Amino acid sequence: MLKELRPAILITLVFTLLTGFGFPFLMYGIAKVAFPYQADGSLVSGVTVKPDRCEFLPARPGETVVGSELIGQSFAQPRYFHPRPSAAGHGYDPTSSSGTNLGPTSDKLINGIHKKLPDGKDDPGNFDGIKDLVAAYRQENGLGPDALVPADAVTRSASGLDPHISPANAELQVARVAKARNLSHDVVRKLVGKCTEGRQWGFLGEPRVNVLMLNLALDQAPAGPQ
Numbered sequence: 001m002l003k004e005l006r007p008a009i010l011i012t013l014v015f016t017l018l019t020g021f022g023f024p025f026l027m028y029g030i031a032k033v034a035f036p037y038q039a040d041g042s043l044v045s046g047v048t049v050k051p052d053r054c055e056f057l058p059a060r061p062g063e064t065v066v067g068s069e070l071i072g073q074s075f076a077q078p079r080y081f082h083p084r085p086s087a088a089g090h091g092y093d094p095t096s097s098s099g100t101n102l103g104p105t106s107d108k109l110i111n112g113i114h115k116k117l118p119d120g121k122d123d124p125g126n127f128d129g130i131k132d133l134v135a136a137y138r139q140e141n142g143l144g145p146d147a148l149v150p151a152d153a154v155t156r157s158a159s160g161l162d163p164h165i166s167p168a169n170a171e172l173q174v175a176r177v178a179k180a181r182n183l184s185h186d187v188v189r190k191l192v193g194k195c196t197e198g199r200q201w202g203f204l205g206e207p208r209v210n211v212l213m214l215n216l217a218l219d220q221a222p223a224g225p226q
Helices: 002-034 107-111 130-140 167-181 185-194 211-220
Strands: 043-049 054-058 208-210
Touching: 043 211, 054 211, 107 130, 167 185, 167 208, 167 211, 185 211, 208 211
Parallel strands: none
Antiparallel strands: 043 054
């Protein structure tokens, strides 16, 4: 029996070392040389606004990192564009990347859970459903009770880390951001256009707006009249 087990154990150890350690380190080493920016997490220190587009500034050694162009982060103030909701940890946590795993017919997904503990406090297990998110989105953006809302504004992505929103989502937030910054709608709308990315290679996916890029570009825009 030992004679049969020994090859199986050795093969398991060899392939564990090769595929679990050797291959990942080899790939990282190649990427570190060929694509150092991407291999280190696509970390950025800011953004530059050009006449026709916005571009991230890769973070150099010693510079303050403001985020990654690949990972969303929370923005809640009215003067910023807000990302799509996240179910990763407490929100946009790259160590807890996940969606809700709720199906489209789930009552929890649609209506949420709103319970109170015996002491009157909210139950930690409470969950905002799509109806709650739609109502909150309409209220914060000054929309009517029957206004159509883009799906990405009220649904959580599968990863919980999506850094992008749709142009339609951004358009509905223009009025709120412009008012909070004392800027004209046209100024904010033009900045959204500059920070909108087209389809990958011209035919894959849909146009999208990186929320971090847009908000960093907004902070560079001249302040409106007080």
